[in-house]
Amino acid sequence: MVSARLDILRQELLAPILSIEGYTELLRGSLKDEDFLSDLEKIEKASIQTRGLVYEMLEAESSERSEEDRDSQRSKYKHDLRNSVGAIAGYSEIILEDMEDDGAGEGEDHEYLNHLVGEANKLLDMLETLFQSDDIFSEAAGESLNVDIHSIFDSFEKAEVEGVEVITGHILIVDDNESVRNILAHKLKKQGHTIRMGGSGREALNLIREQVPDILLLDLFMYDMNGFEVLKEMHKDEDLRSIPVIIITGLKDKNAAVRCIEAGAFDILTKPVNPALLDARVTACLEKKAWRDKEQEYQRELEKSFALIRQVFGRYMSDEVVKEILEADDGMALGGAKQQITIMMTDIRGFSMLSQELDAEDCVSLLNNYFGTMTPLIQKYGGVINEFLGDAILAIFGAPVAIEDHAPKALACALEMQNGMNDVNQRNREMGLPEVEMGIALNTGEVVVGNIGSERRQKYGVVGHHVNLTARIESFTIGRQVMISQYTMEAIETAVKVAQTLEVEAKGIRNPVKIYEVVGIGEPFNVSLVRKEVTLLPLAEPLLMHMRTLTGKAVADETIHAHIIEAGGRAAIMQCGTELEKLTNLRVTIPSFPQSLDEQLFAKVMKLIDRQDDRYIYRIQITSAAQAARDFILSQVVEPSATSD
Amino acid sequence: MPSILIVEDNEMNRDMLSRRLKRKGFDISVAVDGQQGVVMASHSKPDLILMDMSLPIKDGWTATRELKEKAGTRDIKIIALTAHAMEGDRQRALGAGCDDYDTKPIDLKRLLGKIEALL
Missing domain, CATH: 3.40.50.2300 (Response regulator)
Known part of the structure; x- marks a missing residue:
């Protein structure tokens, strides 16, 4: 009990000392005058002394001793404490007097100094009162201090x-x-x-x-x-x-x-x-x-779900789109709705043939490299990837979050994606993988977007004949091309640079649809295709090809004989005796291929270059071929150095 | 201007008191123990002495008694200062010949009243 009472008394006596220390610290920060500071140091010194004396005194008071010893000890402590506490009050008064002499008005410092004097006097009074009782730890002594x-x-x-x-x-x-x-x-x-x-x-x-x-x-x-x-x-x-x-x-x-x-x-x-x-x-x-804590826990739970949603959806749409869906009041109407959007379809040319050549691991690396480059570009323009289908991407612009300028954005995106293929191929080369080319088709129209499927399995998707038309346009593209429908063109107010215009017929569409090969878009997008011009070189000897035209999946019975006379990259110049429509797909075999190369290749008629009577010269593009097959054709080329002699 | 000798061993007390009294216009000199106090008082003959009682070498009572016994210093007014505040301190001080008595810590106003009353 005595030790607890000792603690309480100590705390009581320390309270004014702590205040004194507090005020001196405040003054240390605010007093500027050097003389004041030296006096303040004395106050600090005195308060440390005082604290020590109070501790000592209380220890002495709580120990057993004779009345005589007690009196002489108390007399000593009283003397010392009076001096040290007196110095606190005295120096504070001196600073106050100096300040008055300097004509300094009453400010915070003045107030703190008065507090110092007050606290010092309070401590003195407490000590006086305590020393009047025989046992300073008695209740009576406590009461006299107003400590209950x-x-x-x-x-x-x-x-x-x-x-x-x-x-x-x-x-x-x-x-x-x-x-x-x-x-x-x-x-x-x-x-x-x-x-x-x-x-x-x-x-x-x-x-x-x-x-x-x-x-x-x-x-x-x-x-x-x-x-x-x-x-x-x-x-x-x-x-x-x-x-x-x-x-x-x-x-x-x-x-x-x-x-x-x-x-x-x-x-x-x-x-x-x-x-x-x-x-x-x-x-x-x-x-x-x-x-x-509870609130934070909910917050964390919520963030966890949001993070999960972001993680799942983030693969298909940009953070902004996910954010908009999450923040939409109605949680985003994912039910079916008719909406005007721009549809994008991309395809790696000749991928099915390529996938047969590559082992599974390389095939996956190639696709990951490709998707990895394309996904951020699509997200950058507000597109949402609806599906990856093998090597194809189906992306939509304008849903689930409506965007006003979905058509020009999709076009700019497509052009940038084409340019991005250089990076894809650069990495393919580094990984020892074949280079690939991509065709992109865009179409704009009203489609049904939303969750489609059964209760058990639902999928956010798009349906409508415009989706089919997009697929159809995509089939007309060759590598490095961006083809857009007339509907997309109508939805674009920005200037675009068109390389060629075609008319195509598509199932479920009564009139032929105009499609445009676009190579650039103006303000504010300013994207143009970066094209490596392919140099065509003559072959040492014309290379015989057997070709059959393809319509959809049907192969024509008739075999057409043609000769490749120039080649470069995936392009070639051929001559034949049959008139072919632009963009006709061809299935080609080359009789002079070595035994090991019995593969067929696929090509597309790009352009009629010349016609003399029954002789037609076309530029064709090889859309699908084994690397070895292409290499064989290019090996027949006469190198420029050889012809200059 | 009246001259005052402060005999005080506590440095802080000496410093405070001398500065505050100088400010009031007094001519101040200081001594740090009883013996020095007696020597200085005999020499410079101040108008008043503020004498701490618990001094080293020679305590305040002894010093006061010596000064009050000598003809040359008998008229110097002496105010005893004590921090003990023991019962009987006052009596002892006056008995030793002090003209007045005050307790520490110093309340300057109170002390000035006592000084003025004596001078």
Whole structure:
């Protein structure tokens, strides 16, 4: 009991000393005059002396000794304390007098200095009163100090029973004054809280980094690092920022309280800490924290679902589109709806043949490289990848989130995708994979978009004859081409550069549809195809081909004989005796192929170059062929150096 | 202007008191123990001495008694200062010949009243 009372008395006597330390610290920051600062140093020195003397005196008082010894010891402590406390008050008055002489008006410094004098006198009065009783730890002595020791202890004992629904938590108490720490810990332990303690600002930071407490009770004035600094450090660290801090201060100054709250403290308690107030603040703080934790948990759950949704959808659409869908009030009408959109279909030319040549692993690497390059480009223009079908991409622009300029965006996107093929092939070369070419078709029209399927299996998709038309246009493209329908062209107001115009017929469409091969789009997109011009070189001898025309999947019976006379890249010039329509698909075999090369290849008629009577000269494009087959044809070419002789 | 000798061993007290009294216009000299106090008082004959009672070498009571016994210094007014505030301090001080008595820590206003009353 005596040791507990000793703690309480110590805390009582320390309260004014802590205030004095607080005010001197404030003054240290605000006093400018050198003379003032040297006096302030004396005040600081005196307050350290005072603190030490109070400790010593209390130790002496709590030890057994004769009445005679007690009197002489008290006389010594009284003498020393009067001098040290007197110096605090005296030097404060000196600074005040100097300030008055300087004509300095009444400001904050003035106020702090008056507080210093007041706190010093309060301490002196307390000491005087204490020394008048035989036992300074008696209740009578306590009462004379207006410390209701009895009720403090009462409330400690009663605390457990009073609690209706006590929220308990993990509380870290940091104060460089051991007695203050102990008193607080004693009280809070009784309430069922788990307590850890620290004795300095730095220790506070280490302890909270080690284990995050529910509440930090933090002393404002500590020698190594004060409470403000601890708060500031905590604010820098995201993990520590949210820890609620209750500041404990001996300072009864409103400004300091405001500063603490501004620095992020949850609340302030002044020393000596009133147990009932401590209880109320801690409970309020824990309640608030419990709510916030719950809120954060929901938030985390929500973010987790959002992240999952993003992850799943992110493969097909850009973050912005996912965000728009997630944020739409009605959760996005994914049911069927008719919508005007632009449809994009892409295809790697000759991929089915290529896939037979490549082993599975290379095939996957090639596709991943291709899709990996195309996906971000499609997302960049607000497109949504609806499907990857083997080597083909079906993407839509304008759904599920409506975009006004879906047609020009899709076109710019398509052109950029074509240019992106250079990167794809660069990497293919690095990986020892064959180079590939892609054709892209765009079409614009009203389609049904939404979740289509059964209850068990649903898929967001697009249906309608415009989808079929897109596929049809796509079949007319060769590598490196972007073909758009007249409907897409009509929807584009921006200037576009057209390389050629064709008319095609498609199933389910009564009139022929115009399609345009586009090589560039103007403001604000400014994308043009970067084309490597293929140089055609003559073959040493014309190369005989057997060709059959293809319509859809049907192969014509008639075999046409033709000769390749020039070749370069995938292009070739051939002559034959049959008139062929532009874009006719051809299935080709070459009799002079070596035994090992019995594959057939596919080509498309690109352009009639010349006609003399029954002799037609066409430019064709090999749309699908084994690499070896193409290499064979190119090996027949006469190199430029050879012809110059 | 009246001259005052401060005999005080506590450096801070000496510093504070001398500065505050100088500001009030007094001519101040200081001594740090009782013996030095007696020597200086005999030499410079101040109008008043502020004498701490618990001094090293020679305490305040002894020093006061010596000064009050000598003809040359008998008329110097002496105010005893004590931080002990023990019962009987006051009586002891007056008994030793002090003209007045004050307790530490110094309340300057109160002390000035006592000084003025004596000068």
